[in-house]
Amino acid sequence: MAQREYGEIPGCPEGTLFANRQELRLAGLHGPNQGGISGGKDGADSIVVSGGYPDDEDHGDVIIYTGQGGRDPSTGRQINDQKLVQGNIGLVRSQLDQRPVRVIRGAGGDPLYSPERGYRYDGLFRVVNHWHAVGLDGYRIWRFRLEKLNKVVEQALKKAVPAHTRRVDYISSRIVRDRSAVDRVKELYDFTCQVCGLRLTTAGGPYAEAAHIRALGRPHEGPDHETNMLCLCPNHHVLFDNGAIFVDKEGDVWDSLSGTRITPLRTVREHHIDPEFLRYHREHTATQ
Structure with a gap:
């Protein structure tokens, strides 16, 4: 090649x-x-x-x-x-x-x-x-x-x-994100990944990433709101954004490529995740 x-x-x-x-x-x-x-x-x-x-x-x-x-x-x-x-x-x-x-x-x-x-x-x-x-x-x-x-x-x-x-x-230009919503989601989970339970600790403190379920910007037009966010480690953020994993209607995380169930999505009572955003992700991003 x-x-x-x-x-x-x-x-x-x-x-x-x-x-x-x-x-x-x-x-x-x-x-x-x-x-x-x-x-x-x-x-x-x-x-x-x-x-x-x-x-x-x-x-x-x-x-x-x-x-x-x-x-x-x-x-x-x-x-x-x-x-x-x-x-x-x-x-x-x-x-x-x-x-x-x-x-x-x-x-x-x-x-x-x-x-x-x-x-x-x-x-x-x-x-x-x-x-x-x-x-x-x-x-x-x-x-x-x-x-x-x-x-x-x-x-x-x-x-x-x-x-x-x-x-x-x-x-390049970027969409200005709502940092307060991002920070709240991370704090609700104590910077712990909702998929694998990993909590990364650095010299500057804990680290996690807020992943939008329905992507921001055209043509998805997902909202920059905590109901449209997950708290993930960097690895599962990449997998989620690229459709390698998805969350089903029952709240279980699945591997799109092998078709196997991985784990229930970790959630807390204070964080409402809109099921419509999860449905959108399954229908448009997950590689099923």
């Missing part, structure tokens, strides 16, 4: 125009001649946004991108569920590894943000969330929220320096 090139490509600044896919490939911006995602189980380095899927949403600095697979090549309509494989799993891997993704827009996309003809390189984005939903054609699709890196500075490296040592600095 050829090593992927993440980040900016020398000689191709943001805004560069290309006549076709062949020019994109030769420039090193996007490898596939047809596929919208350049990626595999090792990660995804670029995507093309060109109106290929009706569920795509382009908001400029935020893109809700539909994964690949399940389409009839002759009609372009979805005829099967998408699976978390190939480019789809690549985008998940880039989210987990926090690797930048090059975004190329084609003339077939939203006219507000797309070039009039050909393709245009529109800079680096990061994958901040992924989930599944029923698409407009009635089949399961995987969706990815990408946000633009507002400022990217790539250090110039000599050819002898391995690619994996390249550093990318960026500044």
Whole structure:
């Protein structure tokens, strides 16, 4: 497997125009001649946004991108569920590894943000969330929220320096969270994970993370409220956010990948968890 090139490509600044896919490939911006995602189980380095899927949403600095697979090549309509494989799993891997993704827009996309003809390189984005939903054609699709890196500075490296040592600095906007709700949830559980019961203690005091059950921001629009939060250790926060575990209607935690019950979710009387948020997580995030 050829090593992927993440980040900016020398000689191709943001805004560069290309006549076709062949020019994109030769420039090193996007490898596939047809596929919208350049990626595999090792990660995804670029995507093309060109109106290929009706569920795509382009908001400029935020893109809700539909994964690949399940389409009839002759009609372009979805005829099967998408699976978390190939480019789809690549985008998940880039989210987990926090690797930048090059975004190329084609003339077939939203006219507000797309070039009039050909393709245009529109800079680096990061994958901040992924989930599944029923698409407009009635089949399961995987969706990815990408946000633009507002400022990217790539250090110039000599050819002898391995690619994996390249550093990318960026500044991006984030949703301002309600710290009082976050702190209250952690204190209610004495910084103890609701899944495994682990309580981490550092020199600066105990540490835990407040995980939103229904994610904040578009398109989930989950509230920043303690009824939408769990107190988790870092490991189970990552597993929960990425659908590897979920909570069923009876309050039991399940492993999505093996289909096995793990443990009852630890709760306290003072913390009301809205079951509708847990249902939303099962239906849109859990990899069942």
